[in-house]
Amino acid sequence: MNNHNYTRQSTGKLMVFIFEGDKVKPIMGAKVTITGHNQNVTQQSNESGQTNTVDLPAGEPYFEYTVNVSASGYNDVKFEGVQVVPNITGIQEIQMTPSIRRDNFRSTEEHKVPPHKLTQPEAIKPDIDPIAIPDPQPQPLPLPQTRPEGPLILIPEYIIVHCGAPQEPAPKYKVKFTDYITKVACAETYPGWHREALIANILCITSYTLNKIFTQAYTGFDVTCLIQFDLKYNHVQTTYKQIIEIVDTIFNLYIKHPDPVKNQPLLAEYRAHYTRQKPCKLGQFKSQELAKQGYNHQDILNYFYDLCYGPLKIASAAGVIFQGRSSTPPETILKEGSSGSDVRKIQVMLNEISKNYSKIPKINADGKFGSITTKAVKTFQQIFNIHQDGNVDFRTWYKMSAIYYSILEYR
Amino acid sequence: MYYNTHFNPYFNNVIAHRLVNPDQIVNLEGFYVDIELDNGQKICNAKLDYVSPEPDETQAIYGDVTYTIFSAGQPYTYQTNTRKITRISQSGVPGAVCSDGMRSCKF
Numbered sequence: 001m002n003n004h005n006y007t008r009q010s011t012g013k014l015m016v017f018i019f020e021g022d023k024v025k026p027i028m029g030a031k032v033t034i035t036g037h038n039q040n041v042t043q044q045s046n047e048s049g050q051t052n053t054v055d056l057p058a059g060e061p062y063f064e065y066t067v068n069v070s071a072s073g074y075n076d077v078k079f080e081g082v083q084v085v086p087n088i089t090g091i092q093e094i095q096m097t098p099s100i101r102r103d104n105f106r107s108t109e110e111h112k113v114p115p116h117k118l119t120q121p122e123a124i125k126p127d128i129d130p131i132a133i134p135d136p137q138p139q140p141l142p143l144p145q146t147r148p149e150g151p152l153i154l155i156p157e158y159i160i161v162h163c164g165a166p167q168e169p170a171p172k173y174k175v176k177f178t179d180y181i182t183k184v185a186c187a188e189t190y191p192g193w194h195r196e197a198l199i200a201n202i203l204c205i206t207s208y209t210l211n212k213i214f215t216q217a218y219t220g221f222d223v224t225c226l227i228q229f230d231l232k233y234n235h236v237q238t239t240y241k242q243i244i245e246i247v248d249t250i251f252n253l254y255i256k257h258p259d260p261v262k263n264q265p266l267l268a269e270y271r272a273h274y275t276r277q278k279p280c281k282l283g284q285f286k287s288q289e290l291a292k293q294g295y296n297h298q299d300i301l302n303y304f305y306d307l308c309y310g311p312l313k314i315a316s317a318a319g320v321i322f323q324g325r326s327s328t329p330p331e332t333i334l335k336e337g338s339s340g341s342d343v344r345k346i347q348v349m350l351n352e353i354s355k356n357y358s359k360i361p362k363i364n365a366d367g368k369f370g371s372i373t374t375k376a377v378k379t380f381q382q383i384f385n386i387h388q389d390g391n392v393d394f395r396t397w398y399k400m401s402a403i404y405y406s407i408l409e410y411r
Numbered sequence: 412m413y414y415n416t417h418f419n420p421y422f423n424n425v426i427a428h429r430l431v432n433p434d435q436i437v438n439l440e441g442f443y444v445d446i447e448l449d450n451g452q453k454i455c456n457a458k459l460d461y462v463s464p465e466p467d468e469t470q471a472i473y474g475d476v477t478y479t480i481f482s483a484g485q486p487y488t489y490q491t492n493t494r495k496i497t498r499i500s501q502s503g504v505p506g507a508v509c510s511d512g513m514r515s516c517k518f
Contacts, residue, residue, distance in 0.1 A: 138483040154486060158441045169504060174441040214484040219456050220443045220503025263484060324460025324477045324488050409440065411464060 010086035012058030016043070016051045017093045018069055022176065023403060024410040025356050026050070027096055030071035034082075037063055045071075047358050048383045058086040061119060061190060067092055075099045075106050081113035082238050088191045089241040091385070111236045117188045118284070122272050123227040127279055130267040131259065131309075136216050152318035153210060153265060154326060155252050157405065161233055162221035172221055173235055176402055180223075181205055182247045183237040189284065191240035194291035198246055200300040203314065204268040204282050205231060207255040210317075211267040244385050248395050252317040255301065258309035266312070268305070280308035320398060322405045334392040338369040346392050349404040350376045356407060357383060431496045433474050437462045439501065445508035446478065447498040448491065454480065455509035456502045460488065 014034065018027045026049025034041040034054060043051035057063060062083040069077045074096040082092050099106045159180050164170020175183075181202065189201045208231060213222050225233035254265040274283030282304045290300050301312050319326045330342040344367035354360035360379045363372050374390040381388045384399050392400070436444075439459050446454040463475035474493035479486045500507040 136481070136484050141480060141482055141487055142489075152485065160442055172442065172501075216456075216481055216484075218503070220501060220507075321486065324458070324479050324486075326486075 009057050010059060011055045012063070012084040012086050013053045013089040014056055014065070014082070014084050015053045015089065015091050016045070016067060016069070017091055018045045018049045018071065018096060019093070020074070020096055020098065021410045022406045023093075024407045027071050027074065030069050030074075030096070033068045034065050035068070036065035039065070050383070053089060056084045058084045060086060061116060064113075067094070069094055069096070070106075071096060073099060076108040078108055078110045079113065079236065080111070081115070083113060083116065085191055085240065090238045091241065091244070092238050113236050113238055114187075114234050116190075117227065117232050118190060118272055125228060125269075128267060128269070129279065130211075130257070133211070133215055133264065133267060135262050135264050136214070153214065153254065153263070153315070155317045155320040156213060156222075157320070157322050157402070159209070159213065159223065160221040161223055161225050162218065163225045165226065166218055166224055166229060173225070175233075175235075176406075178247055178251045178398075178402070180233065181209065181251055182239055182244055183235070184209075184231045184233050185243045185247060186239045187232045187234050187237050189243070190288075191242045193288045195242075195246070196295065196297045196300060197288040197291035198243065199250060199297035200282065200287050200291075201270065201284060202243075202246055202250060203253060203255055203297065203301065204270050206251060206253065207265045207268040210254050210265040214264045241385055245387075248386065248399065252320065252394075253314050254317065256313040256315045258312070266309075274304075276304055276307060278308055280305045320401075322401055323409075327401060329394050329397045330392065334369055336369050336371065336374045336390065339367055341367060343367045343369045343373070346377075346397065346400060347373060349400050350380060352407055353380065353400070353403055359383065431493050431499055433462050433464070433493050436476075436493065436499055437464070439499070443502040444478070445500050445502050446491075446496055447508050449495050449497050453509055454478070456480075462493075
């Protein structure tokens with residue numbers, strides 16, 4: 001009998017989500033092959049475009065796998081460098097392109113997920129003093145169709161990401177605001193970090209991004225995807241459930257500017273290795289250390305920033321924008337037993353979404369939140385990685401609205 | 412380069428008068444654009460929020476366009492129609508409608 005020296009191998013989980021458009025049309029029956037680290041796993045996507053969650057060997061900080069996808073009517077896709085992190089569920093979103101050729105002659109699109117920022121040397125970035133950034137000045141405008149009611153921070157539906165130096169021509173991506181924050185957070189933090197450290201880092205990312213949008217730092221786009229100028233954005237980044245959950249919960253929060261006269265969010269910068277010093281920036285590895293010592297996200301932010309600005313305040317955006325208009329979420333959490341026009345609105349949205357996501361049951365849009373509506377909400381939450389409680393809170397409402405408006409736009 | 416419908420390659424074509432129809436600008440939805448209207452007004456660095464998907468020219472909503480201009484960080488939303496647009500281009504690129512560096516409205 002052989003004496004094997006068994007060592008316990010860490011594993012991570014991976015789910016592949018395959019769709020057309022901006023998650024508007026899930027692709028069912030796609031063949032997905034995951035290879036690497038002596039693994040060769042084949043899966044098929046379900047009616048929601050998702051594979052089963054697969055256990056894969058993983059090591060610190062992550063193992064890289066190759067994912068190949070083929071689906072009838074679409075170009076084949078090959079993703080290299082898909083990141084699987086120990087004890088974490090990763091989601092690799094793959095957007096497919098309809099093929100104009102017959103299946104036998106389809107071309108293959110190849111993509112590589114770049115290495116995680118924290119495994120790379122620190123980028124050299126110019127120091128910017130957030131205090132010196134002026135608020136943009138008002139300009140004379142004709143009477144608009146809609147007029148804001150004061151200096152408000154609104155969450156845009158999309159942001160435009162310029163993948164090049166600001167002054168140089170480069171491709172641009174139109175990215176949902178929450179997807180942008182999620183992918184930056186997944187590219188610039190480790191998903192296994194303490195929740196409070198992740199929240200502190202994500203608040204910096206959101207605040208930084210909203211500052212760039214509010215101050216109109218660039219013409220023709222909102223941010224660059226280059227770390228030398230802004231935050232690192234990879235369109236093909238592997239995402240992680242822990243980070244998606246936090247971003248979906250706090251994407252409308254930002255750090256207020258310490259100057260009460262200014263309306264812009266704080267340009268909250270961070271570096272991988274940084275200590276409490278001037279100019280103030282958050283130190284990412286130190287933030288994890290502090291969280292493990294019991295600091296909450298507010299304590300962590302103050303640890304780094306109060307040296308320059310005093311205690312920081314977290315504020316909530318005044319609203320969210322869909323199709324260029326400010327949208328108001330329901331005033332209360334909608335749940336079984338609720339009724340009224342807000343319930344009817346979410347029923348209409350769910351019915352529209354269910355035309356593409358057939359797992360979501362059809363509802364009679366009668367404005368009454370009954371058991372079928374609860375089932376539809378839970379199914380929606382399951383597909384989009386939201387805790388399945390069947391209630392429509394701000395987070396579920398926002399995700400539902402985002403998918404609904406994307407579907408309308410895609411038609 | 413990763414393809415998606417929300418990806419715009421470097422787009423510096425200026426679509427000229429009478430060539431602007433909704434089909435041509437629907438891919439600019441969500442992006443920053445420069446617009447010249449038939450009264451000569453130039454709108455620079457506006458976010459193109461919405462282009463009506465109505466394909467029938469006889470319908471009232473055909474060509475309806477909504478765009479947002481940011482002033483002092485605040486969004487101001489306007490509506491127009493492709494019939495009133497003489498030129499439109501992506502903002503901030505060489506040859507754009509407002510390529511003289513202006514980033515706001517000209518009246």
